[in-house]
Structures are given as C-alpha cells and as structure tokens.
Amino acid sequence: MATSPSTERRTAAGLLWTPFAALIKLIDLPMRAVQRLIGERRMAYVFLLPNLLFFSLFVFVPLIVNVVFSVTGGAALFPSERPFVGTGQYAYLFDCGSFLDPNSCREDHFWRGVANTARFTLFQVVAMVLFSLVTAVVLNMRIKARGFFRAVYFFPVLLSPVVVALTWKWILQRDGLLNAGITALGGERILFFVDPSWAMFWAVFVSIWAHMGFYTLILLAGLQAIPADLYEAAEMDATPRWRAFWCITLPLLWPNMVVVIVLALIKGVQTFDEVFVLTGGGPGTATLMVVQYIYETAFSNQVQNFGLAAAASVVLGVVLFTLTLAQLAASRRKDA
Amino acid sequence: MAQLTLSGITKSFGTTTVIHGVDLKVEDGEFVVFVGPSGCGKSTLLRIIAGLEEVTSGMIAIDGEDVSRLPASERGLAMVFQSYALYPHMSVYKNMAFALENMGLKTPDIDQRVRRAATMLRLTDYLDRKPKALSGGQRQRVAIGRAIVRDPKIFLFDEPLSNLDAELRVATRKELAGLHAELGGTMIYVTHDQVEAMTLADRIVVLQGGRIEQIGTPLDLYNAPDNLFVAGFIGSPRMNLLPARISGPGTVAVGEDGQVVETGIVAPLKPGATVTLGIRPEHIALAKNGEAGLTMTIDLVERLGGESYLYGSAPGLPQITVRLDGQTSHGRGDSVTIRLPIAHQHVFNEAGKAMGRQ
Numbered sequence: 078m079a080t081s082p083s084t085e086r087r088t089a090a091g092l093l094w095t096p097f098a099a100l101i102k103l104i105d106l107p108m109r110a111v112q113r114l115i116g117e118r119r120m121a122y123v124f125l126l127p128n129l130l131f132f133s134l135f136v137f138v139p140l141i142v143n144v145v146f147s148v149t150g151g152a153a154l155f156p157s158e159r160p161f162v163g164t165g166q167y168a169y170l171f172d173c174g175s176f177l178d179p180n181s182c183r184e185d186h187f188w189r190g191v192a193n194t195a196r197f198t199l200f201q202v203v204a205m206v207l208f209s210l211v212t213a214v215v216l217n218m219r220i221k222a223r224g225f226f227r228a229v230y231f232f233p234v235l236l237s238p239v240v241v242a243l244t245w246k247w248i249l250q251r252d253g254l255l256n257a258g259i260t261a262l263g264g265e266r267i268l269f270f271v272d273p274s275w276a277m278f279w280a281v282f283v284s285i286w287a288h289m290g291f292y293t294l295i296l297l298a299g300l301q302a303i304p305a306d307l308y309e310a311a312e313m314d315a316t317p318r319w320r321a322f323w324c325i326t327l328p329l330l331w332p333n334m335v336v337v338i339v340l341a342l343i344k345g346v347q348t349f350d351e352v353f354v355l356t357g358g359g360p361g362t363a364t365l366m367v368v369q370y371i372y373e374t375a376f377s378n379q380v381q382n383f384g385l386a387a388a389a390s391v392v393l394g395v396v397l398f399t400l401t402l403a404q405l406a407a408s409r410r411k412d413a
Numbered sequence: 414m415a416q417l418t419l420s421g422i423t424k425s426f427g428t429t430t431v432i433h434g435v436d437l438k439v440e441d442g443e444f445v446v447f448v449g450p451s452g453c454g455k456s457t458l459l460r461i462i463a464g465l466e467e468v469t470s471g472m473i474a475i476d477g478e479d480v481s482r483l484p485a486s487e488r489g490l491a492m493v494f495q496s497y498a499l500y501p502h503m504s505v506y507k508n509m510a511f512a513l514e515n516m517g518l519k520t521p522d523i524d525q526r527v528r529r530a531a532t533m534l535r536l537t538d539y540l541d542r543k544p545k546a547l548s549g550g551q552r553q554r555v556a557i558g559r560a561i562v563r564d565p566k567i568f569l570f571d572e573p574l575s576n577l578d579a580e581l582r583v584a585t586r587k588e589l590a591g592l593h594a595e596l597g598g599t600m601i602y603v604t605h606d607q608v609e610a611m612t613l614a615d616r617i618v619v620l621q622g623g624r625i626e627q628i629g630t631p632l633d634l635y636n637a638p639d640n641l642f643v644a645g646f647i648g649s650p651r652m653n654l655l656p657a658r659i660s661g662p663g664t665v666a667v668g669e670d671g672q673v674v675e676t677g678i679v680a681p682l683k684p685g686a687t688v689t690l691g692i693r694p695e696h697i698a699l700a701k702n703g704e705a706g707l708t709m710t711i712d713l714v715e716r717l718g719g720e721s722y723l724y725g726s727a728p729g730l731p732q733i734t735v736r737l738d739g740q741t742s743h744g745r746g747d748s749v750t751i752r753l754p755i756a757h758q759h760v761f762n763e764a765g766k767a768m769g770r771q
Contacts, residue, residue, distance in 0.1 A: 304496065304498070306494050306496050306498040307498055307500060309465050309485075309492075309494070309498065310492070310494060310498035310499075310500075310559075311511075312464075312465065312484070312485045312486055313463060313465075313485055313486070313490065313491060313492045313512075314486075314511055314512035314515055314559075314563075315486035315487070315512065315515045315516065316486070316511070316512075316515050317515070320515065324500075324511070325500060328502045329501070329502060
C-alpha cells in the first residue's frame with residue numbers, strides 16, 4: 078500500500094520523537110519522586126544544581142585553590158605539599174620604595190605590569206568611549222547603507238583576539254603591509270614593535286578596533302531609546318544641534334555611557350591575549366600587562382612561582398571585583 | 414499672534430499621497446481644530462505647519478510670509494505634543510526655560526517669563542520637580558507652559574489630551590479654553606475627539622483621507638453638515654443615517670417595508686432615487702397616539718437619569734438611536750412609533766452630498 082508524503086513526514090517525526098519521549102519519561106520518574114520529597118517550590122534548586130556543580134568545579138574551586146596558593150610557597154603543585162607562608166607573597170609584591178616607581182619595587186615586573194595596564198586602560202577607555210560614541214551617533218543618523226555599516230563595525234567583535242592580533246601583526250611588523258605602503262610612498266620603514274611608544278599605541282589601537290563594535294552597539298541602543306519627539310520638541314524650541322547633543326543626548330545617554338566606561342575598564346584591566354600575541358609584552362617590558370606577568374610568573378618562567386602569581390591574581394581579582402560592583406550599580410541605576 | 418494661510422498643501426511619502434491640496438486660512442487669534450478619524454492626515458498637516466515635515470507642494474504663509482522652506486526652529490511656532498515630550502532629566506523650571514535660553518534671553522527675563530507661566534498654569538509649587546514626579550495633568554500643563562513662555566506666533570496642539578483620563582480631560586479642556594481666552598493667541602489643535610473639537614473650536618476643519626470635508630463653526634457643522642461623513646462624525650451619539658428612496662414629492666420610503674416619511678427635499682430627484690435620511694437622536698420624538706411615523710422595536714434602553722437612550726431596529730434599517738429627556742418607561746421588545754421632524758432632517762444624495770430643503 079502506497080503511503081502519502083504527509084504520512085511519511087509523520088512517521089519520520091514519530092521516529093525522531095520516540096527517543097526523546099523515552100528520555101523525558103526516564104527523567105520524569107525520579108524527578109517526580111524528588112518533587113514529592115522536597116516539594117514543588119524547592120524544585121527550582123534541583124534544576125539549578127547541575128550548572129551550579131560545574132560552576133563550582135571550574136570557578137569556585139580554582140578560586141579557593143588560588144587563594145590557598147597565594148598564602149603558600151615553594152614550587153610544588155599540590156597544596157598539601159606547599160609550606161604556609163601567610164601574607165609573605167603579598168608582602169613581597171608590595172615591597173616598594175615608591176609605588177610610582179617600579180624600579181624601587183622588589184618585584185618590579187609586577188609593578189611595570191600594573192603601570193602599563195593602567196596606562197593602557199586609561200588611553201583605551203578614553204579613546205574607546207569617544208570613538209564608540211561618535212560611531213554610534215553617526216550610525217544612528219539616516220545615512221545610506223546604515224545596516225551595512227552597523228554590521229561592519231560590529232564584525233571585529235566576532236573575531237578571536239588571537240586572530241585579531243595576528244592580523245594586525247602581519248600589517249604592522251617590519252616587513253608588514255603598512256611598512257610596504259610607507260616604503261612604496263618613499264618613506265622609511267617604521268619599527269612599530271621596537272619603539273615602546275609605538276608598541277603601546279598599536280596595542281591600544283588594535284584593542285579599540287577589535288572591541289569598539291560592542292560598545293558602539295550599547296551606545297546605539299541607548300541613542301535609539303531616546304524618544305524622537307524630544308528632538309522634535311528641541312527643534313521647535315529652536316535648539317542648535319550642538320546644544321541638543323550636549324543638553325539632551327548626552328544626559329539621556331549617560332547611563333549607557335557609564336556601563337560602557339565600566340565594561341571597558343574591566344576589559345582593559347583583564348587585557349592579555351591581544352597584546353601578548355601582538356607585542357609579546359615588548360619591547361622589553363613596555364607593553365607587559367599584569368595578566369601577562371601572572372601567566373609568565375606561574376607558567377613560562379624557568380622557576381614557576383605559583384604562589385607569587387596567585388597573590389598577584391588575588392590583587393587583580395580585588396580590582397576587578399570592585400569594578401564589577403561599580404558596573405552592577407551603574408546597570409541598576411540605568412534600569413531604575 | 415499671527416494669521417496662517419495654507420495654499421494647495423500636498424504631502425506624499427514615496428508614491429503615497431496623504432494630504433491632497435489643502436487650502437485653509439486661519440485668522441489671527443482664532444482657535445481652529447483639525448478633527449477626523451485616525452489616519453486622516455490631521456497630525457501630518459499640523460507637523461507640516463510646524464516644519465517637522467517637509468511639504469511636497471503648496472505654500473505655508475504666516476502673516477503673509479512664505480515659511481514653507483523654513484526649518485521648524487525659524488518659524489516661531491510652539492507645539493504641545495501628544496506625549497508631552499518633556500525633557501525627563503530637566504526640572505519643570507528648566508523645561509520651560511530651555512527654549513528661552515536658546516533665544517539668548519537674560520536670566521532675569523527667563524525667570525520672569527517662567528514664573529508668570531507657572532503662576533498661570535498653577536505650577537509654581539512644582540518648578541523644582543522632574544517630569545516623572547508629576548501627574549499626567551501636571552505634565553500636560555508643563556508642556557503648555559513650555560509653549561506659552563516663548564510667546565509664539567501660533568500655538569500648535571497635537572492631541573494633547575489623549576493621554577489623560579476622562580475626568581482630567583474635561584478639566585484640562587476647560588483650562589485650555591480659558592487659556593485661549595486669556596492669551597488670545599492663534600491656536601491650531603488636532604484631535605480625533607469631536608467633543609473636544611465642538612467645545613474648544615472657533616472653527617472646525619473636518620478631515621478625511623487627507624482632504625478637507627468641511628470647515629465651519631461647531632454649530633454650522635452640527636446643524637448643516639455638507640456630507641454624510643461630517644454628518645456621521647460630528648455629534649454624539651452620532652446621527653442616525655437611514656437608507657431611503659424617493660417615493661413621491663416631499664416623501665421618502667425607508668426600510669424593507671417602505672415606511673413613508675415626509676421630508677422637505679427640493680432637489681429634483683426622480684421617484685426611486687436612492688438617498689440617505691439623517692436625523693440626530695436628540696431630534697427624534699415618540700409619536701403620540703395616532704400620529705404617523707416610523708415604527709421600530711426597542712432592542713436596548715439606557716437610562717442615565719436625566720436622559721434615556723432607546724436603541725431600536727426596523728426591518729432593513731441600521732440601528733436607530735433615540736434620545737429622550739427624563740426617565741422613559743419603555744423597555745426592550747416594545748414597539749414604538751417615532752417622529753422625524755422635517756426641520757431636523759438631513760437628506761443626502763447617492764454621492765453623499767447634502768441636499769437642499771424647502
């Protein structure tokens with residue numbers, strides 16, 4: 078007997094559904110038992126439990142292990158084999174003649190990392206907010222191919238930081254694309270990764286290029302949330318454009334700006350992969366960031382100092398925690 | 414205060430024309446209301462006058478000066494928006510002072526103007542508050558205050574009461590009428606609510622499909638609607654519009670059973686021609702014993718205390734609404750005969766145009 082196409086589709090769907098139905102039944106039985114035991118209200122925790130277990134395993138446990146490492150010494154990997162040193166690692170990190178002069182510190186690399194990260198973050202955040210704001214304002218205007226440009230600016234966000242850094246390295250290295258262009262125009266090659274100022278400049282530039290799309294998106298959403306009739310009212314009030322931007326756009330966009338600033342700050346403090354692949358922290362220690370210091374101290378130096386790296390991680394963690402609290406506060410104020 | 418002239422105003426969005434050659438003259442100090450159903454183009458016309466929409470063709474003149482190509486900021490008009498459009502981060506004072514700062518006025522002048530408007534609108538106690546801390550009616554008053562302080566040539570109102578509840582709408586409507594009397598400014602007001610239009614306007618402009626259907630005083634429109642649309646739109650409850658045929662000299666037959674109703678048509682229509690007989694609910698009376706009229710069965714009675722509404726039906730006719738003074742004893746299912754006084758009848762030809770009376 079011939080079967081109709083719709084019957085075949087039903088059969089195929091049935092075949093696919095059968096194992097799912099069996100699986101659901103299999104889960105259903107013990108879940109019913111658990112629900113009877115603990116009550117319907119507490120079932121939410123049962124559903125949260127699997128993820129919580131994974132989260133604990135990969136976040137909470139390493140966090141605790143890290144703190145344990147930071148108060149122990151030696152080169153052993155297992156905490157039980159590591160001697161307790163108390164706040165010794167922290168005291169070593171903070172042993173400085175002047176915190177403004179890394180050379181006066183016992184662990185000068187850490188403080189160079191701190192200084193570089195601070196400088197990187199400062200320039201990156203200021204430039205990022207400015208460029209993102211200008212881009213968002215332009216992309217919010219009625220320009221041709223607006224959708225295309227919005228996609229173009231967001232596209233780098235989708236790329237892996239390593240891919241971004243490698244791409245720019247090919248462009249900026251001694252025999253890279255940029256120098257080829259400069260020499261073709263009769264100029265002299267510039268050794269971007271040899272000059273400390275150029276290296277920091279490009280580290281900041283590449284970071285902005287890679288992440289600006291994300292912050293632009295946040296600001297664009299903020300701009301689009303400003304009711305159009307406010308601008309019409311401003312137009313009726315004979316408000317010059319610059320004043321409308323200064324007195325209407327900026328204040329109403331400020332909650333989004335705060336979110337962008339804090340997120341960019343957090344991202345800046347965490348910077349590692351892009352700069353590491355692009356400059357390797359060089360020349361010398363000119364672009365060495367805190368996270369790179371932690372990585373090298375723990376894993377790539379000849380003497381692997383897990384304790385010191387863990388202590389530096391805790392210090393960085395405190396800074397990030399503070400910034401995250403600021404971000405949460407800013408988000409709450411934005412939603413209020 | 415100023416006079417406004419619209420000549421052949423047309424507005425198209427792409428291939429769609431939404432305003433079709435509107436001509437209108439608004440006199441100095443006049444309160445004109447644009448009224449019509451949603452999508453009739455009344456707000457678009459207001460925005461064209463404001464300069465927030467470009468005109469496709471035609472001319473807008475204020476006091477004789479062509480402002481068609483001037484931006485909104487240079488037309489010297491003020492607009493009160495449906496959404497109020499108050500700057501949410503600024504205080505009431507700052508909202509009202511903002512335009513004056515743009516004009517470059519000195520602080521004492523700004524302060525004097527803002528406080529005068531605030532006193533007029535009973536906003537003095539709220540000057541330091543942000544808009545979110547105000548009620549809908551107070552926000553509306555701030556929006557009006559923002560317009561008043563500028564001393565504009567013309568006030569434009571885009572459905573300013575539509576976000577208010579019924580009670581507040583009535584109160585604010587009265588305030589607006591008082592304000593017009595006090596300021597004496599030229600005001601153009603857009604609404605879809607014909608009660609607002611009737612109560613506020615010196616003249617009403619009825620719009621439909623981007624065209625003016627009729628311009629006139631509220632009572633002109635009520636007493637002598639030019640066409641079926643205006644007849645149905647102006648008046649609440651709406652006019653009863655009964656399909657009919659000319660049955661003889663001065664008479665029409667209505668409904669399936671061809672009940673003959675006397676009317677005062679003078680237009681030369683042949684017997685059998687289709688017309689529409691219009692009469693307002695308040696002009697219908699119940700026939701006394703033996704009086705001729707139209708028979709209908711009551712479907713619903715609404716007793717409001719001071720007045721009652723009968724909703725009835727007759728074969729082949731749409732629902733007929735009758736307004737009676739006082740508290741009627743009639744009930745659902747009763748059969749009543751209604752009189753349609755000739756003096757209050759409106760007769761429209763097949764094209765929907767009003768026909769003359771004897």
